[in-house]
Amino acid sequence: MESFPEIISVDDHTVEPAGVWQDRLPSKYHGTAPRVVRARLKEMTFVGGRFAPKMGGPGDGGPLADWWVYEDLHRPLTRLDTAVGYSRDEVRLEAITYEQMRPGSYSVPERLADMDLNHVQSALCFPTFPRFCGQTFTEAKDHDLGLLCLRAYNDWMVEEWCGPQARGRMIPLTLIPLWDAELAAAEVRRNADRGVRAVCFSEIPPNLGLPSIHTDFWDPFLRACDDTGTVVAMHIGSSSRMPSTSADAPPAVGSTITFANCCFSMVDWLMSGKFDRFPHLKVMYAEGQIGWIPYILERADVVWEDNRAWGGVADKVLRPPSELFAEHVYGCFFDDPHGLRNLDAIGVANVLYETDYPHSDSTWPKSKEVGQAQMGHLAQEDVERIVRGNAIDLLDLTPDGLWKGWSQG
Structure with a gap:
């Protein structure tokens, strides 16, 4: 490998500053919009894929924490939100x-x-x-306030997080009101007008009590994405259910099989007929890794070829799923040597790199070294595409890898 290119990470995370909503919403909402309070932690568990914290009262012990408070939700900041800088053995719940x-x-x-x-x-x-696709606002009782909060987040994302001080190095990713596809389409178009080319979505909407992508409910949203070149970005956990095997399974079980939701979701999309209806639509799977993709594509093609007559897809999936994948779907990874050894069965053009900063899985500050070790067998031009070139094309960045709209943020 001649040199390792500068990374464009398509899956990092921001921990929102305490003033995001208090600074951007009228004062009449300051007592109801998301806000941070400092209080003690009474108890917190994370088993069976379910996160359950309890805030302590005045007389309770426990460590002090900063909590996001919004309607009935009390959500503490945790070490899993931001683990970089700590050794693996120090990263606890x-x-x-x-x-x-x-x-x-x-x-x-x-x-x-x-x-x-x-x-x-x-x-x-x-x-x-807001969680990975804005579930916090979707689950809120007051959707009018939820919409204001969601738009305030998007404004903060575009104008501050990705604004002039970032000099084009931060790429905006916005939210939509999942409860209303027409409002979602309007929000996609509003942000696309200021240069945003990626929007969060749920990997498995029915897990959130929402219609599946096999219905026509999402068509206004998908049409807006198709029209504007906005990528549908789905992160593991964006269905509010991390994969697990039982209610008492330790988090290590779910952490091992985090790719499973991406796997289920991708099959949903490939068998939905949406890619034939929306020919410019692109979807990406953040933190799902890529090693599982070859088998799923192989199996999906066999099912489409042999079983489409009775499988309910003959009239809407008009080409082999592997062809649809090649044109519409992107897998993202940060540590997957197995997937890279099988890159020919996935496609160099369909793979993106990520660092997952600041989460516990992050390869920071060794993402370059991890990439070099795992991509050493690849041609330099393939490394360039995976580490930055594909992201530049997909997210409509400048040839130098910067967000085009940063000076207007």
Whole structure:
């Protein structure tokens, strides 16, 4: 390998600063919009894929933590939200304050410095408090306020997180109101007008109590994405159910099989007929890794060829699923040597690189070294495409890998 190119990470995360909603919503909402309070942690569990924290009262003990409070939701910041800078053995399920996290988690200048340490040029960041596709606002009782909160987040993302101080190195990723596909389409178009080319979506909407992609419910949203070149970005856990095997399975079980939701979701999309109806639509799977993709494509083609007459797809899936994948689907990885050894069965053009900063799985500050070790057998031009070239094309970045709209943020 001649040299390892500067990374464009398509899956990092922002921990929202405490003032995102208090600063952007009228004062009449300050008591009801998301806000941060400091309180004690009474208890917290994460088993069977379910996260369950309980805030302590005045007389309770337990560690102090910063909590996001919104309607009935009390959600503490945790070490799993921001683990970089700690050894693996120090990363435990514990509640923390902003002072206990690496500042690059929430501060743009500090983030850019940490990206420099990690050979990262640009990064696309998923949310934390809103959750990976805005489930927090979807589950809210007051959807009118939820829509205001969602738009405020998008404005903060575009104008501050990805604004002039980021100098094009932060790539905006916005949210939609999942409860209304027409409103979702309008929000896609609003943000596309200011240069946004990626939007969060759920890997398995029915897990959120929403219609599946096999219905026509999502068509206005998908049409807006198709028209504007907006990529549908799905992160593991964006269906609010991490894969697990039982209610008492330890988190290590779910962590091993995190790719499973991506696998199920991709089959859904390939058998939905949406790619024939929306020919410019692109979807990507963040943090799902890629090693599982070859078998699923092989199996999907066999099912389509042998069983489409009775399988309910003969009239809407008009080409082999593997062909649809090649034109519409992108897998993202940060540590997957098996997938890279089988790259010919996936397609170099369909693979993106990520660092997952600041989560516990992150390869920071060794993402370059990890990539070099795993991609050493590949041609230099293939490494260039995986590490940055595919992201530049998919997200409509400048040839130098920067977001085009940063000066207008």
